[in-house]
Amino acid sequence: MKKLINDPREVVADSLRGFGLAHHDLVKVHTDPDYVVRRDAPVRGKVALVSGGGSGHEPLHSGYVGRGMLDGAVPGAVFTSPTPDQILPAIQHTDAGAGVLLIVKNYTGDILNFETAAELAVAEGLEIRTVVVNDDVAVEDSTYTAGRRGVAGTVLVERIAGAAAERGDDLDAVTAIAERVNAGVRSMGVALTACTVPHAGEPSFTLAEDEIELGVGIHGEPGRRRMPMDTADAIADQLITPVLGDLGAAEGSRVLLFVNGMGGTPLSELYILYAHAAQVLQDRGLHIERSLVGNYITALEMQGASITVLVLDDDMIDLWDSPVHTPALRWGA
Amino acid sequence: MKKLINDPREVVADSLRGFGLAHHDLVKVHTDPDYVVRRDAPVRGKVALVSGGGSGHEPLHSGYVGRGMLDGAVPGAVFTSPTPDQILPAIQHTDAGAGVLLIVKNYTGDILNFETAAELAVAEGLEIRTVVVNDDVAVEDSTYTAGRRGVAGTVLVERIAGAAAERGDDLDAVTAIAERVNAGVRSMGVALTACTVPHAGEPSFTLAEDEIELGVGIHGEPGRRRMPMDTADAIADQLITPVLGDLGAAEGSRVLLFVNGMGGTPLSELYILYAHAAQVLQDRGLHIERSLVGNYITALEMQGASITVLVLDDDMIDLWDSPVHTPALRWGA
Numbered sequence: 001m002k003k004l005i006n007d008p009r010e011v012v013a014d015s016l017r018g019f020g021l022a023h024h025d026l027v028k029v030h031t032d033p034d035y036v037v038r039r040d041a042p043v044r045g046k047v048a049l050v051s052g053g054g055s056g057h058e059p060l061h062s063g064y065v066g067r068g069m070l071d072g073a074v075p076g077a078v079f080t081s082p083t084p085d086q087i088l089p090a091i092q093h094t095d096a097g098a099g100v101l102l103i104v105k106n107y108t109g110d111i112l113n114f115e116t117a118a119e120l121a122v123a124e125g126l127e128i129r130t131v132v133v134n135d136d137v138a139v140e141d142s143t144y145t146a147g148r149r150g151v152a153g154t155v156l157v158e159r160i161a162g163a164a165a166e167r168g169d170d171l172d173a174v175t176a177i178a179e180r181v182n183a184g185v186r187s188m189g190v191a192l193t194a195c196t197v198p199h200a201g202e203p204s205f206t207l208a209e210d211e212i213e214l215g216v217g218i219h220g221e222p223g224r225r226r227m228p229m230d231t232a233d234a235i236a237d238q239l240i241t242p243v244l245g246d247l248g249a250a251e252g253s254r255v256l257l258f259v260n261g262m263g264g265t266p267l268s269e270l271y272i273l274y275a276h277a278a279q280v281l282q283d284r285g286l287h288i289e290r291s292l293v294g295n296y297i298t299a300l301e302m303q304g305a306s307i308t309v310l311v312l313d314d315d316m317i318d319l320w321d322s323p324v325h326t327p328a329l330r331w332g333a
Numbered sequence: 334m335k336k337l338i339n340d341p342r343e344v345v346a347d348s349l350r351g352f353g354l355a356h357h358d359l360v361k362v363h364t365d366p367d368y369v370v371r372r373d374a375p376v377r378g379k380v381a382l383v384s385g386g387g388s389g390h391e392p393l394h395s396g397y398v399g400r401g402m403l404d405g406a407v408p409g410a411v412f413t414s415p416t417p418d419q420i421l422p423a424i425q426h427t428d429a430g431a432g433v434l435l436i437v438k439n440y441t442g443d444i445l446n447f448e449t450a451a452e453l454a455v456a457e458g459l460e461i462r463t464v465v466v467n468d469d470v471a472v473e474d475s476t477y478t479a480g481r482r483g484v485a486g487t488v489l490v491e492r493i494a495g496a497a498a499e500r501g502d503d504l505d506a507v508t509a510i511a512e513r514v515n516a517g518v519r520s521m522g523v524a525l526t527a528c529t530v531p532h533a534g535e536p537s538f539t540l541a542e543d544e545i546e547l548g549v550g551i552h553g554e555p556g557r558r559r560m561p562m563d564t565a566d567a568i569a570d571q572l573i574t575p576v577l578g579d580l581g582a583a584e585g586s587r588v589l590l591f592v593n594g595m596g597g598t599p600l601s602e603l604y605i606l607y608a609h610a611a612q613v614l615q616d617r618g619l620h621i622e623r624s625l626v627g628n629y630i631t632a633l634e635m636q637g638a639s640i641t642v643l644v645l646d647d648d649m650i651d652l653w654d655s656p657v658h659t660p661a662l663r664w665g666a
Contacts, residue, residue: 002525002545004565004602004638014565015601018608022590022624058600192335212335232337232347257355264597266633267391268348269337275351291355295628300599303634305337330664 001196003301008198012055012075019062023327026066033083035090036062037072042096047165047174048072050090051103051158053110054079056197057218060155060297063328069162070103070326078197078300079219081109087117091126099127099171101178103158105150106134129171131178133157135187135308137246138215138223149217152260152308153185155296159329163319177319181310186243189223189306190235191216193264195299214238218262218299232269236276239307244284249311251285256292256320258308263298265305270294277307290320296328334529336634341531345388345408352395356660359399366416368423369395370405375429380498380507381405383423384436384491386443387412389530390551393488393630396661402495403436403659411530411633412552414442420450424459432460432504434511436491438483439467462504464511466490468520468641470579471548471556482550485593485641486518488629492662496652510652514643519580521572522556522639524549526597528632547571551595551632565602569609572640577617582644584618589625589653591641596631598638603627610640623653629661 005011012034019036020029029036035052042048051061052074061073071094076082091100100121104114111132118128135153142149161178169177191213194203204220207213212235215223227238249255259274261267270293281288289312297306312320323332338344345367352369353362362369368385375381384394385407394406404427409415424433433454437447444465451461468486475482494511502510524546527536537553540546545568548556560571582588592607594600603626614621622645630639645653656665 002542002562002636004525004568004598004606006564006566006605011601011605014608015604018604018606018611018626021611021621022592022604022607022626055601056599058604063600192337209335229335231339233339235337259355263599264634264636265337266389266596266631267396267628268344268388268633271348271351271355271391272339272344273337273351274355275347278351278354288354293351293355295600298599300601301597301636303335303597325664331658331666333664 001201003198005198011198012077016075026327033086033089035072035074035086036065037090037093038065041071041094043071044096045098046096047098047169047171048094048096048100049103049162049165050094050100052082052087053105054081056300057297059328064158064326066326067333068166068322068324069158069329081107081113084113084116084120087114088120091117091121095126099129101161101171101174102128102130103154103178104130104132105154106132106147107144108146109144127171129175131157131175131182133182135182135185137186137242138188142217143221144219151189151218152187152258152297152306153182156185156256156258156310157181159324160316160319163322184311185308186247187306187308188239188243189216189304190214190239191220191262191302191304193303194220195302216304218297220299220302232272233276236273236307240277240280243307243309247309247311249286254287254289254312255281256290256310256312257281257288258292260297260306260308261295262302262304263295264301264303267294270305273305273307289317334534336531338531344531345410349408359658359660366419366422368405368407368419369398370423370426371398374404374427376404377429378431379429380431380502380504381427381429381433382436382495382498383427383433385415385420386438387414389633390630392661397491397659399659400666401499401655401657402491402662414440414446417446417449417453420447421453424450424454428459434494434504434507435461435463436487436511437463437465438487439465439480440477441479442477460504462508464490464508464515466515468515468518470519470575471521475550476554477552484522484551485520485591485630485639486515489518489589489591489643490514492657493649493652496655514649517644518641519576520639520641521576522549522637523547523568523572524553524595524635524637526636527553528635549637551630553632553635565605566609569606569640573610573613576640576642580642580644582619587620587622587645588614589623589643589645590614590621591625593630593639593641594628595635595637596628597634597636600627603638606638606640622650
């Protein structure tokens with residue numbers, strides 16, 4: 001294992017320290033327990049959005065803390081849920097009296113720990129809602145999940161619900177739009193290589209030189225099946241077909257097409273996938289209104305990618321386009 | 334070799350097609366010969382900036398085409414200079430009568446081909462200037478270069494000179510600030526793994542399981558020396574010490590600290606490097622005024638990183654902060 005790290009047990013702490021230094025104008029990093037909040041939190045009158053999960057998926061979630069997206073992010077150990085005693089202070093720190101929406105990817109540990117933190121917050125008189133993201137069409141139930149996993153769609157939920165909170169929507173409205181995005185988004189991924197959790201020191205699985213894992217999870221957990229390496233176009237078909245099949249978007253629908261890198265794949269290859277996926281959408285009579293291509297939710301240094309399609313409406317497009325200013329996603333500000 | 338590609342000979346074309354589709358609101362991709370220009374080129378009255386070089390370093394250079402940065406980018410084959418017959422039409426297409434500045438990384442092939450294109454453009458009556466970026470302190474002369482190589486500093490030259498052109502500076506002024514940025518920027522990189530050029534099919538070099546290449550070039554060409562794998566802090570020291578030694582910035586100087594990923598390194602590891610580099614700068618009495626952390630100039634899927642320091646002045650800070658709207662770098666717009 002070769003990684004640019006110091007002590008494998010300190011990777012999250014060391015990385016958060018650099019993150020806090022590089023983006024001190026936007027965020028405040030708290031340690032012991034670890035959580036990240038907007039520099040200006042709590043933002044008076046605004047619904048607060050808090051997300052989190054295991055580390056190793058950067059820039060998710062800490063990279064999305066800032067105006068127009070998250071108020072707080074809670075990073076666990078690598079590929080390990082954050083604990084309630086991390087989540088609760090992030091909720092308390094960001095709550096401005098208008099309530100807090102928790103955005104949780106559907107993994108059993110995350111659900112449990114966010115639920116516990118939510119109960120503690122409610123006991124203190126805070127108003128809490130939770131949206132569970134479960135956009136991965138690859139498998140029903142898997143290593144760490146009952147039901148579908150939450151993957152790249154999470155970035156879109158955080159962005160669009162974050163924009164709604166920023167314009168002043170109340171807790172019910174922000175929750176409703178987060179749920180609407182989750183209902184209209186589907187994803188599926190593929191791995192060309194495994195990744196190595198620093199404190200484990202060994203790859204979490206192995207793939208042969210000519211083999212890929214179709215429907216892989218963002219922790220390298222198994223997907224639908226292994227198949228021989230194929231062309232980018234053929235692989236894109238294997239991802240986009242189940243995504244569209246499950247989404248069932250009507251012809252003429254407007255969509256956002258998101259091609260996400262898992263961390264170790266060159267950007268140029270993501271654009272090759274994009275080219276074919278865009279062609280497939282066009283052939284199905286779907287209109288690509290917005291796009292996102294890059295490493296937005298990763299699995300450490302894994303080589304691979306995922307394809308996500310979100311059905312858009314006018315309000316979502318307005319919210320998507322509104323200013324966002326976070327370390328990893330920024331425009332209009 | 335597992336890559337998300339179709340035909341290895343078509344990777345640049347396939348990728349450019351996806352790039353053009355994903356960013357059709359910002360750029361226009363021309364094929365045969367291949368070059369990328371701003372959607373609104375030529376921009377009346379504005380000095381045009383054209384850069385380019387071998388592909389495989391994405392998002393450099395095509396990802397930086399747009400308002401406040403480049404007017405045109407010319408991608409060669411992977412790790413291969415673009416030809417004069419690609420560069421010339423990019424110059425012709427973007428020239429708006431105010432002259433064209435060519436930003437060229439110091440590699441022998443690039444220098445030669447941009448020079449030939451410049452001569453042809455001058456023969457047509459166009460006004461052309463060239464700035465050669467050579468920020469890599471690792472080696473004097475190397476596999477593809479006489480003198481120092483041009484690496485991550487190129488991103489900063491393109492951004493700051495691009496901002497100067499956008500505000501209306503004339504050709505002499507834009508050239509002068511590009512030269513000032515190049516004079517005040519130094520970089521050095523490290524590779525943990527090699528990378529594989531698609532049409533070659535094999536890694537361009539090999540590193541043992543516990544070995545790294547210090548001072549590596551962005552094509553995987555040799556650097557200063559190979560050394561055993563070490564901690565992130567120790568590696569950051571090996572990069573930042575020569576950078577600062579060569580830069581010779583006075584105590585109290587204001588700087589931009591840029592930690593760049595080579596393509597296959599997780600963002601979390603770049604922040605670990607950043608944390609240590611920032612500490613070293615602070616210990617030397619330098620003030621970090623601006624930061625950039627991410628994959629901005631890559632070597633395909635190589636695992637590794639580079640550290641860049643640029644000495645800033647008031648004008649550079651203003652230009653850095655001004656709006657930029659490109660596929661890969663965006664703020665204020």
